[in-house]
Amino acid sequence: MTYGAKLAALADPTRRAVFEALRGGPRSVGEIASGLPVSRPAVSQHLKALKDADLVRDEPRGTARLYRIHAPGLLELRTWLDGFWDDALERFKTFAETESEPPSEDRQ
Amino acid sequence: MTYGAKLAALADPTRRAVFEALRGGPRSVGEIASGLPVSRPAVSQHLKALKDADLVRDEPRGTARLYRIHAPGLLELRTWLDGFWDDALERFKTFAETESEPPSEDRQ
DNA sequence: TTGCTCCGTAAGTCATAGCTAACTGTAAGC
DNA sequence: GCTTACAGTTAGCTATGACTTACGGAGCAA
Known part of the structure; x- marks a missing residue:
């Protein structure tokens, strides 16, 4: 896990908006998508990229799924x-x- | 000048290599290009992007042109x-x- | 002035990535 | 067990951007 992947993950404006939406605490995909002008699958894809970069972690909450910023x-x-x-x-x-x-x- | 532009500038691996080549001190375009597997115009374009992001500053030195990292x-x-x-x-x-x-x- | 060297820009090509639409999978509720 | 709701995945399109080649401009030396 290199810093290059993290930089690339945070370079996209939409993805950065998704990331910053988690600043206030854990959120689900739908919650994040409702506050952004992109579809839910787009948010899901961005979260996957952020997860691959080890910038967020996810956690199942029933049918939903909570994402949070991973400080380390x-x-x-x-x-x-x-x-x-x-x-x-x-x-x-x-x-x-x-x-x-x-x-x-x-x-x- | 927002951090978004800086993140986008540093996201590209080649451009980051150009940037890191300046870590040892001011360099000319040709010097940087000779140490990288890309052409000189490519380096020049990357330096322009870094300059637009206010991450580097340039300075004419005769026919050459010195680029340095801009700490602020x-x-x-x-x-x-x-x-x-x-x-x-x-x-x-x-x-x-x-x-x-x-x-x-x-x-x- | 002429030639050389270094750099920037323009045009064109090609790869990558972000987006939407449609589908699949899974958990909760009746 | 069936339906509903939510999330993830895939396919395909489109747009952005990174690269090279070619060209033009500017400074230094003879």
Whole structure:
């Protein structure tokens, strides 16, 4: 389970909307679909992609099925980004000190 | 400039390879392309996408053109992920305490 | 100025992925 | 046991995007 799969899973706007719908707590497919302009099968497919990326976990509740955000899955993405961030920030600080012009105004 | 564009930019494996090639410092288009199994225009297009997402900045160096990671652009993505992380972790802890079974074994 | 090198853009092709519609499977209720 | 309701799966269509080839522009050297 790599961070690439998680990034790809969160890249799609609709899928990200599905993911963010779980931010308030566990939801079923139908509940999520009712709040989005896409069909229920589409939501189900997005949830499958999120599940494959280990970003959500599901749990049967009678005939329905509850999906919730899987925090440990988010951790890997966070770790990758943090490593990148530390590296980039260090170089950015060096760059900002050596260059005279302010970096935030740099070639916009 | 939303985090959605940044996520979409980093979702593609090749584009992520281009981005990670900049981790060691500023590089030109040709340098990056020589280390990847894609053509130079492809790298150029990926760099444009990364630039549009405010993840990199470019700078002319004679006939060449140096690209570098733009740390402030990464910050927005980090902030979004952190907010999500805090929320998800809180719910995950609550879930782990209420449920008897360990969450990491939950319906794999 | 001419030639070389490096880069960006346009056009075209091809693969991937997201969507809907239709079908199947399963649990709850009478 | 049958019906109903909810979720997952599959097929097919469409659209998006990633890639290459070809072309044009800009800077440096002779």
